[in-house]
Amino acid sequence: MKSFHKSPWLIHYDASSCNGCDIEVLACTMPRFDVERFGIINTGNPMHADIFCVTGGVNDQNKDVVKQIYDQIPEPKVVLAIGTCACTGGIFKECYNILGGVDQVIPVDVYVPGCAARPESIIDGVVKALSLYQEKHEKMVKEGRGLPEDPALDED
Amino acid sequence: MIRSMIIIIGFIVLAPFIGGLLEGIDRKISARMQRRVGPPITQPFMDVAKLFNKEFLSVNKQQLFLLLAHLFFVVFAGSMFFIGSDLLMVFFSLSTAAMFMVMAASSTHTPYTGVGTMRELMQMMCCEPMELLTAVGFYLASGMAKTGIEKSFLVSDLIHSNVSAIMYLPGFFIGFVFILTIKFRKSPFDLSTSHHAHQEVVKGITAEFSGGAYAITEIAEWYEEVMLLAVVGLFIVNSNPISYLVAALVVIFVYFLEILIDNTSARVKWDLMFKITWGVIIVFGGINLFLLENVSSFMKFFQ
């Protein structure tokens, strides 16, 4: 389906960012960059999201939250690590409570480097994520997952 | 009979297109108001197509059934309206549809949908009196416009009256347009769920609908939007064909007004929504109803 390319919905989660990257993510939605012209919406709800944007390294307290949000996003989904902190732990890497990059807890598909990551590179990252999204969807269809008659649903 | 069938099929096929396009235009105009470029006007269709291709995640099996029932009753209400059926029935089916939505959301027992559901019920408490009053208003007005002819709730009779209903029902018109803000889930009354990301209860009542389930609520919303705008048109329409053109212009103006209100106001709390809405209903709807009743009895007295 072509529609993926035109309707990626994001969910943004701030793991332990210094807020620099968060502001850049929000700047993408502002009139200057206006990601909505590509159909990109910043939805606050994992159940509606396609792309999971994480900023900042993951710490001991929120690793479960990150995992839970990841699990709540329906397939196909793509994870975007935004900023050096989210990629590797960055400047906070040596802190006692930081586990490192987001890839320590959930599989990351696209790494967007930068401290802070520029809005342009974030948009580039989302565009990269979209082709991966397409691949994942094709794989999902091949395996016949995600349809309402999925036996996993019958557990109730 | 055949005519009704054609109208129903036409409604089922065309309404989502019109509703989707209206939403696309809404998003474009909103973006322009915020000095953004905005998505293409076909964006809502792409969103829905994508949603249908997502995995269906749900904590229970009733949810999908209840949502389909919601969609069914919205389509039913719209079809009834366009084949010229009873206006009261139309609004009752719409309330039934809303109840199914509430049930679908509350079947999941999550905190955010819980808050969203409560707020949805509050919104229904604000809308429903005005919807019923509107039906009653049309009934009374139909009796006045065509003296000597029976009063009627039937849409097919209402459109053949010789005077536009708005001449008798200006207060009802204001009240009905006012509750449209709630019905369309526009700011300042987008309490239970919002089209925008800045929602304090995540996505409120729709938070637990994933993939296709969310797409169904979107499509139901398009049907409902078309139907409610048609009710706005009904205020203007009379036996003169030119009135249909005027009705279309009024509908476009009302829709633009909703977009403007959406973009210029902040969300209110539920109690303020309650007070404002009931205030408007009582002042405009109530006074209009009072005058209508008394004027008609005066007229009877002098006849």
Ligand code: SF4
């Ligand atoms: S990458 Fe830089 S700006 Fe971004 S969260 Fe880390 S320290 Fe802050």
